[in-house]
Amino acid sequence: MLIPCPHCGPRDVSEFSYQGDATRTRPDPASTDMKAWHDYVYNRPNPAGPHREYWQHAGGCRVHLLLTRDTLTHEVQAVAFARAGLNEGAGKP
Amino acid sequence: MSARRIPTGGLIDRSRTVPFTFDGKAYTGFAGDTLAAALLANGITLIGRSFKYHRPRGVFTAGVDEPNALVTVFKDGVREPNIPATQIELYEGLVAESQNRFPSLDYDISALNQLAGPLFGAGFYYKTFMGPVVGPLKGTRFWMFCEHFIRRAAGLGRAGYDKDPARYERMNAFCDVLVVGAGPAGLMAAEAAAKAGKRVILAEQEPRAGGAANWSGETIGGKPAALWAEAAAERLAAMDNVRLLTRTAVWGYYDGNNLAALERVGDHLAAAPKGAPRHRHWSIRAEKVVLATGSFERPIVFPGNDRPGVMLAGAAERYANQFGVLPGEKIAIFTNNDGAYRAAAALKKAGGAVVAILDVRPEISAAARALAEEAGVVPLLGHAVAGTAGKRLAKVLIQRFDAATGRLSGDVRPVEADCLAVSGGWSPAIHLASQAGRNPAWDDRLNAFLPPQPTQEWTGAGAFTGAMSTAEALSSGRDAGLIAAGKKASRAKLPEVAAPPLEAGPAPVFEIKAEGKAFVDLQNDVTADDVRLAHREGFVSVEHLKRYTTLGMATDQGKTSNVPGLAIMAGARGLAIPEVGTTRFRPPFSPVSIGSLAAEKHGHFKPDRLTPMHDWHVERGARMMEVGLWHRPMVYGEAGETVEQTYIREAATVRASVGIVDVSTLGKIAVKGPDAAEFLDRVYTNMFSTLAVGKARYGLMLREDGIALDDGTTWRLGEHDFLMTTTTANAGKVMQHLEYYLDVVWPDLKVHLASVTDQWAGAAVAGPNARKVLEACVTETAVDNEALPFMGIVHGGIAGAPVMICRLSFSGELAYEVYCGAGHGTHVWEALMEAGEAFGITPYGMEALGTLRIEKGHVTGAEIDGRTTARDLYLDWMLSKKKPFIGSALMDREGLIDTNRIRLVGVVSLDGRPLGGGAHIVEKGSLEELGESIGHITAFCYSPALSKYIGLALVKGGKARHGTRAFVSDALRKRFGPVEIVSHHFFDPEGSRMHG
Amino acid sequence: MAEYSALSLLKNALTGNRDWKPAWRKPEPKPSYDVIIIGGGGHGLATAYYLAKEHGITNVAVLEKGWLGSGNIGRNTTIVRSNYLLPESVRFYDFSVKLWENLSHELNYNVMFSQRGILNLAHSPSQADDYIRRGNAMCHGGGDGVWLTPAEIARKVPGVDLSRSARFPVIGGLLQPRAGTARHDAVAWGYARAADRRGVDILENCEVTGFLRDGEKIAGVVTTRGEIRAKKVAVAVAGSTSRLMGMAGIDRFPIESHVLQAFVSEAIKPFVDCVVTFGGGHLYMSQSDKGGLVFGGDLDGYNSYAQRGNLPLVEEVMGEMVAMFPAVARLRLLRSWGGIMDMSMDGSPIITGGPLPGMYLNCGWCYGGFKATPASGFSFAWTIAKDEPHAVNAPFTLSRFERGAVIDEKGQGPTPKLH
Amino acid sequence: MVERVSPLGEAFRPGTYGNLAEGPGVTLTEATPAAIAEASAFPGSTEPLLAAIETVTGLSLPATPGAGAVGDGAAVFAIGPGRYLVSGAEGLSASLQAAVALDIGTVTDLSHGRAALRIAGPRAEWVLAKLFALDFSPAAFPVGEGRATAHHDVFAHIQRTGGDQFDIYVFRSFARAFWQELCAAAEETGYEVG
């Protein structure tokens, strides 16, 4: 499986470290809503189909990527840096 | 040479005689032979014994699809079992042996199994061997007793235990177009893509390119097809943008158009060239793939279809045409299609006597008729083989056959033959396509599955697509190559093919039903009756059929048995074959050496990670140990010392005077930027924004779920510049944890992280004389209590190298961590040793380090084990109430504050005997009657400071048990004895020594 | 019910094996059942069997979307063991091993449970401490564990690299003698047949596509073979748990589905007698009765429903194989495959009533649920029949995540790929 | 100033090795730049960071992924978005630090933390292809450009510093193990150390 890193280009999955579901938002740090925290920490949508997920290019540029990948086919449908501000200069090689 | 060797022709090199042995007997063959060809040429037709019934077996095919002729090869001093003789190229001194027989191939006692054949039907073992319900053999005993014998009877070849000395390699390749298969189609595809300027890889599993052209007897462009192929391959090999890989089977089609291939670099050589691997594992990333993998011939199933001498018609033709070997002297042909007629003519031409052609069809094409005439026989149409006789094939029993009803009729007539060439039609080699495609589609004309719709970037060409003629192979090959290269199909003229205009489709006859064992899967001894038995017992799904009977599960993965098996099941169910479906194709396409996949990890599983002072430790006789990938000194033993004596000496020296330990392995992360302090406040449980520049602080991190993650000190080197240290084991994990929060959770923080673990060599100097040691060698800074108070940091030099010194203590002594550039590590270390000489400084290893920390009650990975909380470890004083931090929201849940959790305590052995890591603690009991565990020991040592065996433990209730007695209960090491539970701060609990 | 025996084999052999009956019937779905079990894997089938046998509840259907046993029961590395660390796990899995020991008899089906032992190789002092802690936990929990020295290992498992120069030298090993392997398919077939003989309907090619409700309560299922009503609906679909929960309107759940690959070599004569695991990485290996070395390692490490993995993991596992048994470099990989694992947030299963009224749930097996099959079926049947958990499954609730009472054998926290 | 000790130790043995039938296919050396540093820009500040790098090293390069430049005694290439590995003369980190303002980015000295191994020769691409899943062909990996990748557990930053020459920066602690792997991979083509 290849993951098209916006900085490094398509690279083998072995260079990446999976960081899991990307649909969760961390509650406000001071929040005491235990249900929200529980949901954030333990629950996942785990869809069979397109999945929004983080991957870190740990064996490369070390940046976290936000992928949409189909869990039925492993096809990567979209990719971007997780940290929006980084998108400058992307596109090669 | 033998009578079986045809005097001329073929692609072998008759000028090079190659000696080899089989079952200890010496033979010769020619360069270019496979072992199978050479054995046949020597008149050897009995080559192996079958899996279950130990029936004599010969050569059935001429390629990777071989189910029968498996042998063990001896090379490099080791044995390699289960290699098809059809895939072994002859080399000088080749030693091969038959397998799965005792005492000899010719007389195998286990062949008696056949007598009990009906007992051993599919699934028989599920129905018996359950043993008595009572008595000594009850439970699993009886089964295990039987299993012992079953296991010995099963299996094929025997593997050795000696380390494989061969070299294996991995190779990464990138190309625009990967063409799989170098038959006529693949050659055309590769050339077309290459001419279009693409980077091309052409992979062919056989030693030579050409595929069917090597034995078809056809001509292409006026030349014998084999020569045309050779020329095409040469043209390709000469192009810069083409890599032609022969002896390379593409075996796996993975996501992202990543294909895996195995190149057998040295198997055909008596000795591989220096530095060359035996096998090379190619990981190929291709923009586009052209699958031109051709097709496999399949047999017709009939009783006695497994006798040595029965083989596929295409294989017989190939032995004659490519290897110059006659597979028999009296050859009968049995077919349901035209293809075998070409084989008949070729075998006749090669000098064989074609004694009969039996065709299940009532009528045949004119072209087939003409070939029969060439073969010198009148085909018996509407006939079939109803049985065979002879240990090696001697007779073929024939009968009238009605293809419409599938019935035999009339007299059974014997025909003398020592070879029966069978053809049941051809199936495209869709294995790779199915790994990267949907469900294959059944084709009624070819009676075969065609490639599925792709799910990846491939197109097909040639016989693979069901286009069975060479002319079609050429044109579809060129088109596929062009399309893969992003071009349009071409109309330009193609080389002319001279070939008989044979009809490609077979009659839909898959099995001849008659008395006797008719094998579907030759290797696993699955018979047609087994398939029907499976049906009767409800195992009607093809996947159930496979698992119940083991059909298709052998080394050939059902290449010859798949379609016949499905057809028989379809017949039993009264369904059409496509309704029954096919079993799932999986990698590898053909077996792959495990060594090649391990590649350079073979012999070196993981890289060694060395500290800057590594060589010094080794020279000093340190005994090294693995900590993750690192090598660290365990003890610096002196002659005659035990490990325990050494660490006690080392630890005692530290407490009495001074010692030095290599702490370079601690994870170090540079945390920099305007928001660095804020970031640390969020990730640590305690405050870092309040830390003064030039000071360090001990910090604790939790996971989001409130469990402790890691601890370490972080040094504030500048307003916006921190140096974080982590435990050795968690360095990578913590780095990733921090990077995740910066990238994903708090992208607006201006903080950068850099791994500087390797930048700094670290030496901890500890002991009452530590300051004196530093005073003796540190320049450019004072190190007295004022200049360098507890948790202070100074910059200076040692022996000319810049150093950074922080006064902190893991040992509980007055101690300093001296950091210098890693390249100066040994230099600084030696200078410290020299400065310490006057004080009797000792280097100490992990064991003494552990001892000192246990005495102090400091926690490490054994206590922060991913299940403990800060409270469990009595680190709750570090949980800031002034700010939220990672883990603060969930750390107070009921399960995490339960008073019955296991919490940190100290234990002291009361019987003067050692404790043991992993021993449990009980309130009562004995080794005979183990008590209920209330916790376990995480670490233990002999404490020179206390002159006792002590340990740290996690025990239910924790502190509440201080002062109480319990027992250490170590069933595994047979140790039971009294302990006292005490505070984990054994030594200098006030910390007066380190603050001193 | 000794329908299968040496005698019956002989009798049938003499009559041309014509009288064998189907292992289970192929009935049409009834309009309603007392209990519907979704998922014809090991756990679903075992649950049906124990419902019938232990609780006399026989008006039961097992609904399987494909062919019976097509899920993880049909693709696992067949290791049965109870060498766990935490008391809840030790109790549960040891109970399972006890059921295994009599399973063939109970089912009148030889599931080939072979107590050949499992050996965990340890490569560093801290790993040894870890294993010893575990071994002691097993012993103190009523199970069995033995510590082996390298010399003892050499005798027991020839071929293991025990050299000092090994990258991760072996310093000892934890053996659980009662552990072993079983014939995975036979477990599914055996339970299916035994359940069928007690009246349970096994409905293959019957995919559940939705739930029927009576208000809040789950009252049945919609399937590709029509609607079927039931008083109780039990879900035991392993890797498909989130999909089923989604059908019930629960769109976030503490499960991720991951792909795990497994491998088999060509058949060879007996090579290794027990199950062996390599602690320098993550690898487990045994030899099937047919002769193939059956082995596996880590998950590929990403959410997947594809039942197939990728090359890096293949290479990693082979590297481990060769590091452990240098001789196997010369052997050949015959086949590789994948399964969909229901990875939970603490690596431990969930067996419970709920999460909706009328529903019962069994999931979270990660890659270790084969060994659990009997205990899982037994305790799940109990939970369904009595509407309260059996002692062995009581800790394996769904609410433990909220409460912070997780059962985290590996100490990895809510990172499913690491369990 | 004290000399930096090579992490290769006795694993560095000058001489020729492996299959020399066609002469050594590659030469392996340790390219010891006087200083190595990582310079990283905060999002949006890559241009000013590159300007600072240019001021210090005289090397200019575009803010595109993989970009790099090689000059006399200095080299720089991108190892991540806004992140650059810079090698050059003694004092490099301090000069960079001085040139990079607080809110532009950060500079970390890695002179001791990374080892730079050099492979050169006609078979360099072939040998490297055994270790890295990167396309080393000149079209895909032009001179000056850099890549961040890994070989098993060893991170590597690779710059093509010549037509058939590559500098591979690895973590110092892995340098010896990686060097040995590199030598092993070069056995087939023959190699010269020195």
Ligand SMILES: Cc1cc2nc3c(=O)[nH]c(=O)nc-3n(C[C@H](O)[C@H](O)[C@H](O)COP(=O)(O)OP(=O)(O)OC[C@H]3O[C@@H](n4cnc5c(N)ncnc54)[C@H](O)[C@@H]3O)c2cc1C
């Ligand atoms: C490669 C591999 C190796 C493993 N090794 C081991 C091991 O050595 N030891 C061990 O103990 N465990 C092992 N496991 C884990 C073990 O196999 C599983 O945990 C266990 O089989 C799961 O329970 P099950 O048998 O009920 O699941 P499954 O067999 O997966 O059963 C679930 C069933 O539900 C069906 N289903 C899903 N959705 C629907 C629907 N909508 N309608 C109807 N039916 C549906 C599926 O088709 C499937 O048949 C391994 C697993 C794999 C994949």
Ligand SMILES: NC(=O)c1ccc[n+]([C@@H]2O[C@H](COP(=O)([O-])OP(=O)(O)OC[C@H]3O[C@@H](n4cnc5c(N)ncnc54)[C@H](O)[C@@H]3O)[C@@H](O)[C@H]2O)c1
């Ligand atoms: N005698 C017959 O009835 C009959 C039937 C079908 C095809 N054919 C002949 O087959 C030829 C078809 O040409 P073609 O090029 O399509 O097929 P081919 O069989 O000539 O070539 C396919 C090639 O692919 C190779 N191959 C297959 N799988 C591979 C893999 N995984 N990795 C590497 N190599 C692999 C094979 O070794 C073979 O050399 C024609 O000459 C045609 O006449 C004859």
Ligand SMILES: Cc1cc2nc3c(=O)[nH]c(=O)nc-3n(C[C@H](O)[C@H](O)[C@H](O)COP(=O)(O)O)c2cc1C
């Ligand atoms: C314990 C075990 C042993 C196996 N042995 C073999 C074998 O000897 N030959 C074979 O072809 N497949 C073998 N397999 C793999 C199966 O063929 C099949 O790949 C696996 O059950 C998954 O099914 P699937 O590939 O159809 O998805 C084995 C599987 C298991 C679980």
Ligand SMILES: [Zn+2]
């Ligand atoms: Zn990247």
